Amino acid sequence: MDLYVSQPRGYAANFPRQIMRVAKLYQSGFLDDDSSVWINTNAISPVFWCYNGRGTAIYWFDAPTAGSVRITRDRVRWASSYSGTQDSPLLDLSLASLNVLNKDSRLTFVVDNTFHAPGATVNIAEGRESDTMVGGYWEGSFGIAVLDLPRFDRTQLPSLTESRRDYEHSLARYQGLQLLYAGMKAEGKSRVVDNTDDYRVTLxxxxxxxxxxxxxxxxxxxxxxxxxxxxxxxxxxxxx
The missing domain is CATH 1.20.5 (Single alpha-helices involved in coiled-coils or other helix-helix interfaces)
Structure with a gap:
């Protein structure tokens, strides 16, 4: 796995926390030995980019239970109950606040929970419609996917053509590079763009x-x- 890190001396707790998340995705099968990950430890939000045959930004949410996720065009909300995603969400994420996304990007919202009751899974609402998650993974029409981490089954990922995988890889590299130099001045940005391999380590x-x-x-x-x-x-x- 290729790991790109632009600010390893960023906020002290961010790097090990992000590596822990990468390890969990590897353990679940969402990432594998051929995947790539881009991390900027100066980014306070729990976001990083990855490529696993598909290019996606990851937003990590540590949830006390499986709960429910409501997706709209510009927001992701999580609550412990279905109705709570409308009335009292514990998380109300504005997609506009994430500078790692553009109109072609996919966001995968990871719900990391340890609730293992039989049959329990994250409930999904997209707009006003409810939907069922299969194998711990769901994709909607707004370019947002939801991953129920303890119940994820990699076989649920949609298959892609080779041409599409090439496109996804290019998108991930471009967006991941933007994440690496996010917050830098022009000199730092130029250094990252000209010497990207200097920021790579192979795990x-x-x-x-x-x-x-x-x-x-x-x-x-x-x-x-x-x-x-x-x-x-x-x-x-x-x-x-």
Whole structure:
């Protein structure tokens, strides 16, 4: 996997957080060894560009549950309930606020949640119509896709012709490059454009494997802590 990073000394927490997101997408199968990712760690919003046979900007949302997503031409809203996406969304994202998009861009809205109730999945509303997500992935008519991370099945990605994949790769490279130099002055922009490979590092399968193993270790340890707390509280309640 080719990783392009323009500001590795940007906001201190941004780079490891974005790498964690890349690792999760790799673990899910959305990204693979042949993918490319573009990250600007000076960008405060949880956004990066990637190519996985398709070019898309990623917007990451850590959700407490699967919930519902409402898509309009200029906004993405998330709430824990379907009605909440209209009345009281926890997230109300204006697409105009994302300078990594243009009229030809696709945005993939990733809902990272750990809600594993049987049959649960992210509910989708596009405009006034509701729709069903299949295999943790959905694409609508506004150039916006939604990915339900813990339920994603890569086989649900629509197949593309070779010509279309070439176009998607060119789009991702162009948009990813724009993301790399976003916020820079003319001199910095010129340096990135003229020497893009200087900002690239190749993540081997071993490195990506180590990252996903770290995710598993973290999840296992966190679950162990939770189970210990639950067991202790249950034992206390039984003693009472």
């Amino acid at each position: 081997s399968r071993e490195v990506l494997g180590a990252l996903t193993q770290s995710l598993d270790a973290f999840s296992t340890t966190a679950s162990s802590i939770s189970e210990t707390l639950f067991t202790d509280h249950t034992d206390t309640a039984e003693d009472d």
